[in-house]
Amino acid sequence: MVISYFKRKKKKMKELREKRRELHYQQNRNFILGIAEDVFSRFGYSQTSMDLIAQETQFSKATLYRYFAGKQDLFFSVIQNSLGDLGVQLTAIQRKNFSPEEKIKKIVVAIFKFYHKKKNIGRALFLERMFARKRQEVSPGEHHPQIPNNLRKKLLELSETINEVIREGIDQGVFAPVDPEDASFILGSLVRGFVFRGPLGRKEYSPHQASELVSRYFLYGIARSNQPKKIS
Amino acid sequence: MVISYFKRKKKKMKELREKRRELHYQQNRNFILGIAEDVFSRFGYSQTSMDLIAQETQFSKATLYRYFAGKQDLFFSVIQNSLGDLGVQLTAIQRKNFSPEEKIKKIVVAIFKFYHKKKNIGRALFLERMFARKRQEVSPGEHHPQIPNNLRKKLLELSETINEVIREGIDQGVFAPVDPEDASFILGSLVRGFVFRGPLGRKEYSPHQASELVSRYFLYGIARSNQPKKIS
Amino acid sequence: MVISYFKRKKKKMKELREKRRELHYQQNRNFILGIAEDVFSRFGYSQTSMDLIAQETQFSKATLYRYFAGKQDLFFSVIQNSLGDLGVQLTAIQRKNFSPEEKIKKIVVAIFKFYHKKKNIGRALFLERMFARKRQEVSPGEHHPQIPNNLRKKLLELSETINEVIREGIDQGVFAPVDPEDASFILGSLVRGFVFRGPLGRKEYSPHQASELVSRYFLYGIARSNQPKKIS
Amino acid sequence: MVISYFKRKKKKMKELREKRRELHYQQNRNFILGIAEDVFSRFGYSQTSMDLIAQETQFSKATLYRYFAGKQDLFFSVIQNSLGDLGVQLTAIQRKNFSPEEKIKKIVVAIFKFYHKKKNIGRALFLERMFARKRQEVSPGEHHPQIPNNLRKKLLELSETINEVIREGIDQGVFAPVDPEDASFILGSLVRGFVFRGPLGRKEYSPHQASELVSRYFLYGIARSNQPKKIS
DNA sequence: TATGAATGAGCATTCATTCAT
DNA sequence: TATGAATGAATGCTCATTCAT
Numbered sequence: 001m002v003i004s005y006f007k008r009k010k011k012k013m014k015e016l017r018e019k020r021r022e023l024h025y026q027q028n029r030n031f032i033l034g035i036a037e038d039v040f041s042r043f044g045y046s047q048t049s050m051d052l053i054a055q056e057t058q059f060s061k062a063t064l065y066r067y068f069a070g071k072q073d074l075f076f077s078v079i080q081n082s083l084g085d086l087g088v089q090l091t092a093i094q095r096k097n098f099s100p101e102e103k104i105k106k107i108v109v110a111i112f113k114f115y116h117k118k119k120n121i122g123r124a125l126f127l128e129r130m131f132a133r134k135r136q137e138v139s140p141g142e143h144h145p146q147i148p149n150n151l152r153k154k155l156l157e158l159s160e161t162i163n164e165v166i167r168e169g170i171d172q173g174v175f176a177p178v179d180p181e182d183a184s185f186i187l188g189s190l191v192r193g194f195v196f197r198g199p200l201g202r203k204e205y206s207p208h209q210a211s212e213l214v215s216r217y218f219l220y221g222i223a224r225s226n227q228p229k230k231i232s
Numbered sequence: 233m234v235i236s237y238f239k240r241k242k243k244k245m246k247e248l249r250e251k252r253r254e255l256h257y258q259q260n261r262n263f264i265l266g267i268a269e270d271v272f273s274r275f276g277y278s279q280t281s282m283d284l285i286a287q288e289t290q291f292s293k294a295t296l297y298r299y300f301a302g303k304q305d306l307f308f309s310v311i312q313n314s315l316g317d318l319g320v321q322l323t324a325i326q327r328k329n330f331s332p333e334e335k336i337k338k339i340v341v342a343i344f345k346f347y348h349k350k351k352n353i354g355r356a357l358f359l360e361r362m363f364a365r366k367r368q369e370v371s372p373g374e375h376h377p378q379i380p381n382n383l384r385k386k387l388l389e390l391s392e393t394i395n396e397v398i399r400e401g402i403d404q405g406v407f408a409p410v411d412p413e414d415a416s417f418i419l420g421s422l423v424r425g426f427v428f429r430g431p432l433g434r435k436e437y438s439p440h441q442a443s444e445l446v447s448r449y450f451l452y453g454i455a456r457s458n459q460p461k462k463i464s
Numbered sequence: 465m466v467i468s469y470f471k472r473k474k475k476k477m478k479e480l481r482e483k484r485r486e487l488h489y490q491q492n493r494n495f496i497l498g499i500a501e502d503v504f505s506r507f508g509y510s511q512t513s514m515d516l517i518a519q520e521t522q523f524s525k526a527t528l529y530r531y532f533a534g535k536q537d538l539f540f541s542v543i544q545n546s547l548g549d550l551g552v553q554l555t556a557i558q559r560k561n562f563s564p565e566e567k568i569k570k571i572v573v574a575i576f577k578f579y580h581k582k583k584n585i586g587r588a589l590f591l592e593r594m595f596a597r598k599r600q601e602v603s604p605g606e607h608h609p610q611i612p613n614n615l616r617k618k619l620l621e622l623s624e625t626i627n628e629v630i631r632e633g634i635d636q637g638v639f640a641p642v643d644p645e646d647a648s649f650i651l652g653s654l655v656r657g658f659v660f661r662g663p664l665g666r667k668e669y670s671p672h673q674a675s676e677l678v679s680r681y682f683l684y685g686i687a688r689s690n691q692p693k694k695i696s
Numbered sequence: 697m698v699i700s701y702f703k704r705k706k707k708k709m710k711e712l713r714e715k716r717r718e719l720h721y722q723q724n725r726n727f728i729l730g731i732a733e734d735v736f737s738r739f740g741y742s743q744t745s746m747d748l749i750a751q752e753t754q755f756s757k758a759t760l761y762r763y764f765a766g767k768q769d770l771f772f773s774v775i776q777n778s779l780g781d782l783g784v785q786l787t788a789i790q791r792k793n794f795s796p797e798e799k800i801k802k803i804v805v806a807i808f809k810f811y812h813k814k815k816n817i818g819r820a821l822f823l824e825r826m827f828a829r830k831r832q833e834v835s836p837g838e839h840h841p842q843i844p845n846n847l848r849k850k851l852l853e854l855s856e857t858i859n860e861v862i863r864e865g866i867d868q869g870v871f872a873p874v875d876p877e878d879a880s881f882i883l884g885s886l887v888r889g890f891v892f893r894g895p896l897g898r899k900e901y902s903p904h905q906a907s908e909l910v911s912r913y914f915l916y917g918i919a920r921s922n923q924p925k926k927i928s
Numbered sequence: 929t930a931t932g933a934a935t936g937a938g939c940a941t942t943c944a945t946t947c948a949t
Numbered sequence: 950t951a952t953g954a955a956t957g958a959a960t961g962c963t964c965a966t967t968c969a970t
Contacts, residue, residue, distance in 0.1 A: 021929090046278045050965060060931040062967080071965065166454070175454050181435070186422070186449045193425030194418075203413070217418045221453030222398070222407050249949090253953070260954095282940060292956040294942080303940065481970090485932070492933095510742045514961060524935040526963075535961065630918070639918050645899070650886070650913045657889030658882075667877070681882045685917030686862070686871050717950095746944060756952040758946080767944065 029067050030081075032057050037078045041121045045075055076151050079121060083154050086114045090161045100169030101219060107162060108191065108218070109211040115195045116207050122195060159184055190214050261299050262313075264289050269310045273353045277307055308383050311353060315386050318346045322393045332401030333451060339394060340423065340450070341443040347427045348439050391416055422446050493531050494545075496521050501542045505585045509539055540615050543585060547618050550578045554625045564633030565683060571626060572655065572682070573675040579659045580671050586659060623648055654678050725763050726777075728753050733774045737817045741771060772847050775817060779850050782810045786857045796865030797915060803858060804887065804914070805907040811891045812903050818891060855880055886910050 035057045040048050050071055054061040068074040089110045093103055115122050162184040169175035175183075194205075194214055205213065267289045272280050282303055286293040300306040321342045325335055394416040401407035407415075426437075426446055437445065499521045504512050514535055518525040532538040553574045557567055579586055626648040633639035639647075658669075658678055669677065731753045736744050746767055750757040764770040785806045789799055811818050858880040865871035871879075890901075890910055901909065 024929095049963085051963090061965085062931050062933095063929085065966070066930075169454075176452075178454060182445055183449075183454055185429075186426070186445065186454075189425030189429070189446075190418070190422050191425065192428065193421030193423065196424065196428065197417075197421070213414055213418065214421075217415075217453065218449065219453045220408075221449065221451045222401075222410060222415055222418075257953090281938075283938085293940085294956050295954075297941070298954070489932090513959075515959085525961085526935055527933075529962070530933070633918070640916075642918060646909055647913075647918055649893075650890070650909065650918075653889030653893070653910075654882070654886050655889065656892065657885030657887065660888065660892065661881075661885070677878055677882065678885075681879075681914065681917060683917045684872075685913065685915045686865075686874060686879055686882075720950095745942080747942090757944085758952050758954095759950085761945070762951075 025067075028059075032059065032064065032067055032074075033078055033081045036074055037082060037118070037121065040075060040078055041118050073148075076148050080151050080154060082114070082118060082121065083151075083158065086110065087154065087158055087161070090158060094161050094165050100165060100172060100174045103165045104169075104187070104219060105211070105215045107165065108187070108215045109207075111191050112195075112207045112211050112214075115191070122192070159188070162187060187218050190218055257299075260291075264291065264296065264299055264306075265310055265313050268306055269314060269350065269353060272307060272310055273350050308380055312383050312386060314346070314350055314353065315383075315390065318342065319386065319390055319393070322390060326393050326397050332397060332404060332406045335397045336401075336419070336451060337443065337447045339397065340419070340447045341439070343423050344427075344439045344443050344446075347423070391420070394419060419450050422450055492523075496523065496528065496531055496538075497542055497545050500538055501546065501582065501585060504539060504542055505582050540612055544615055544618060546578070546582055546585065547615075547622065550574065551618065551622055551625070554622060558625050558629050564629060564636060564638045567629045568633075568651070568683060569675065569679040571629065572651070572679045573671070575655050576659075576671045576675050576678075579655070586656070623652070626651060651682050654682055721763075724755075728755065728760065728763055728770075729774055729777050732770055733778060733814065733817065736771060736774055737814050769844075772844050776847050776850060778810070778814060778817065779847075779854065782806065783850065783854055783857070786854060790857050790861050796861060796868060796870050799861045800865075800883070800915060801907070801911045803861065804883070804911045805903075807887050808891075808903045808907050808910075811887070818888070855884070858883060883914050886914055 032053070036053050039053050039056055043052070050061050050064060053074070054064055057064070064074065068077060090107060093106045093110065096103070098106065159181075163180045166175060166178070166180040166183045170177055170180065191214060194210060264285070268280075268285050271285050271288055275284070282293050282296060285306070286296055289296070296306065300309060322339060325338045325342065328335070330338065395412045398407060398410075398412040398415045402409055402412065423446060426442060496517070500512075500517050503517050503520055507516070512535075514525050514528060517538070518528055521528070528538065532541060554571060557570045557574065560567070562570065627644045630639060630642075630644040630647045634641055634644065655678060658674060728749075732749050735749050735752055739748070746757050746760060749770070750760055753760070760770065764773060786803060789802045789806065792799070794802065855877075859876045862871060862874075862876040862879045866873055866876065887910055890906060
């Protein structure tokens with residue numbers, strides 16, 4: 001009895017310790033993710049060195065490697081982390097009781113807000129080629145083959161949420177009978193291209209203006225005439 | 233007389249030799265540009281080393297530096313070179329006797345064809361941060377401050393050609409009275425975003441499909457209802 | 465109580481470990497300095513590559529950069545290190561109770577001994593132009609503008625110590641009423657010029673002979689007649 | 697007869713052409729030497745590139761290699777050339793009817809003037825290690841083993857001229873019975889050290905002041921007492 | 929667990945020298 | 950004769966990653 005009591009107590013303590021450890025682990029991980037997001041966001045992928053992240057987090061470089069498998073893993077984890085929030089927001093919008101047009105507008109606003117702070121993260125995700133050690137060619141159409149599955153899944157979820165909104169619109173007869181995947185891809189492209197505007201020093205749009213503009217064009221296009229009846 | 237005859241002949245020969253030399257120089261330069269376009273296009277800017285280009289061109293690295301001032305110069309020269317053709321095409325379209333809608337469609341096709349082979353060049357131009365030596369934070373909206381002026385000019389010309397088409401459309405009452413700069417920026421964004429689709433292995437669009445889709449959405453949007461009368 | 469005991473013990477261990485680490489760091493640093501002194505001394509500045517030093521120290525090049533900020537820093541650190549000893553010796557001599565003439569002789573001996581092993585270090589310090597990246601013309605009289613301040617200070621200290629000895633000699637009426645700065649500069653020049661003898665394969669002087677000779681000429685000159693009464 | 701006339705004429709023409717060619721060759725060579733002297737003098741040896749000299753002379757690099765065997769040869773030729781003038785001056789002084797002290801003073805002035813314009817040439821000659829392709833260690837006391845014989849000879853001639861003056865002084869009882877070679881080496885050291893003053897931003901001496909100072913110290917030393925009777 | 933230390937592989941750029949024309 | 954073109958071999962420096970403690 002006594003022994004079993006102690007044993008139980010010991011076991012419990014061990015559990016607690018592990019929990020504490022686990023908690024601590026997650027705290028540190030999240031802490032690193034936060035800082036890294038900022039750094040990647042400011043410098044992009046290839047211009048961000050592990051040294052810099054280590055410096056900013058005040059951890060040693062070796063420690064970073066305890067929490068993440070490498071620079072790439074860290075980067076993708078940062079994105080995964082960031083996308084979480086966005087996913088929650090998009091889902092919320094999709095479930096609310098707005099008109100499809102309203103929903104689109106709100107989605108666009110949410111995505112723009114998301115990009116606003118994390119411009120260079122997106123840039124890095126969408127545009128930089130990143131390879132571990134050896135240079136590695138990428139056949140077109142098979143980009144970033146090294147993107148981890150969970151991140152891929154997360155991105156598809158986001159996309160699916162938008163698809164859903166578009167489907168609703170079509171069902172309600174508000175949107176033309178387009179292919180929802182095409183449409184959501186077009187919307188994504190529009191926003192993406194808007195944010196990654198390239199090296200031209202053009203006029204700057206506020207997030208509000210940007211959302212307005214993008215929503216408008218996505219919804220109504222530029223032509224005065226109605227859209228064609230049949231859609232390929 | 234005789235002397236002057238020989239002198240003239242000598243002079244002529246010298247000129248010919250120089251012409252040949254100049255030609256040779258331009259040939260080599262163009263040869264390098266071609267290979268470099270391919271390499272940059274496959275690996276992006278920062279993952280392309282001068283060593284690699286040297287290897288592919290079968291020139292020595294030092295020779296590359298005879299033709300170009302450095303990696304950046306080479307890269308920008310590649311782009312400049314590529315954009316030349318595109319500019320010619322866009323201008324031709326703009327001057328033809330098509331309807332504005334037709335012109336837009338043709339422009340989109342041209343741009344897509346341009347991007348088709350040079351996907352990663354565009355990617356690199358629009359998205360990679362390049363810095364000569366020191367890491368450098370970039371305030372958003374002030375991207376790539378180091379882009380050379382002639383390249384900037386070329387890009388603006390392209391943009392202006394599109395603006396012109398849109399202005400025509402508005403004047404003819406075919407397009408809504410939008411701001412032409414906004415509209416061309418939206419069109420550019422759409423294409424750009426479409427091409428730089430990010431790491432998701434989505435369904436692949438042929439250049440033809442892509443052009444169709446993008447033109448359609450840019451012109452008519454997704455909504456069934458007409459566009460709003462007033463535009464901010 | 466028990467806890468505090470362990471805590472104290474733990475803290476102490478940590479301190480010890482840090483001390484050990486610090487010691488190790490200094491050892492390595494000094495080790496590198498030693499080897500680098502030798503290498504620089506054999507090849508001069510510009511002919512010494514970081515690769516070579518790495519090879520000689522059996523550290524990797526990257527490690528050298530952990531201990532020193534760059535080639536120049538390493539070089540100046542080597543000199544700083546070397547000059548330390550010399551400064552101590554000169555000061556000791558200046559403070560002893562010798563006659564000014566004796567002091568000069570001893571100073572000359574000390575400097576010659578210093579140069580003996582480090583001939584090419586001095587050569588490099590005094591004569592090679594070092595520039596980080598760009599070739600750069602140097603207006604005469606404004607040499608080595610990039611010499612770090614602490615090194616400059618150290619050199620001035622040495623010079624000042626010699627000045628002091630000369631001042632004493634003048635005060636005691638043993639030396640002519642010359643300008644002490646001029647005199648110490650002359651002495652320095654004499655030694656320097658003696659050591660950096662140029663490409664002529666002349667007869668070799670032992671450090672002893674060299675000191676004798678230089679001291680004698682500095683003190684008494686070559687003329688049989690007395691020195692002129694008035695000095696510029 | 698006629699034939700022989702023509703033959704003679706032809707031969708003469710050939711000779712003339714060769715003479716002209718030779719003249720042209722020497723002109724070009726001297727032209728290059730002049731420019732190179734200036735460039736080496738401004739940048740030192742290792743910081744002067746063949747490219748730079750080619751640029752300044754407006755010859756091609758390949759042409760430089762027609763006139764000189766390589767960078768080192770060019771450099772030594774420059775020095776040889778420069779030293780020619782100096783040799784003539786020193787010999788003239790030595791042969792004039794001045795007192796030995798006067799001669800020394802004039803010699804010092806001449807050397808200072810020589811160095812004045814060519815500071816970095818001297819610096820390079822005396823202090824930079826230069827090696828063709830492979831780094832090459834130099835055992836102390838056997839400096840610059842690659843110095844060409846004619847340059848060595850020229851330098852020894854200069855030295856011998858000074859020796860001669862000193863010998864005269866000793867014979868006339870004006871100078872102490874020192875070893876003339878030692879003395880001339882001391883004088884050389886003094887000037888050399890004075891000119892190559894190192895990285896300290898000390899007070900600047902005009903050529904006039906410098907000559908005065910150096911002559912004075914060389915002749916009379918600093919001590920008030922007479923020089924020791926016996927000299928080792 | 930956390931880290932200081934170490935490094936291999938790479939990178940953009942330079943330059944003395946050679947050679948075909 | 951003169952040169953444009955080409956290059957092999959360096960060079961200083963960086964960085965993601967590993968490992969002993």
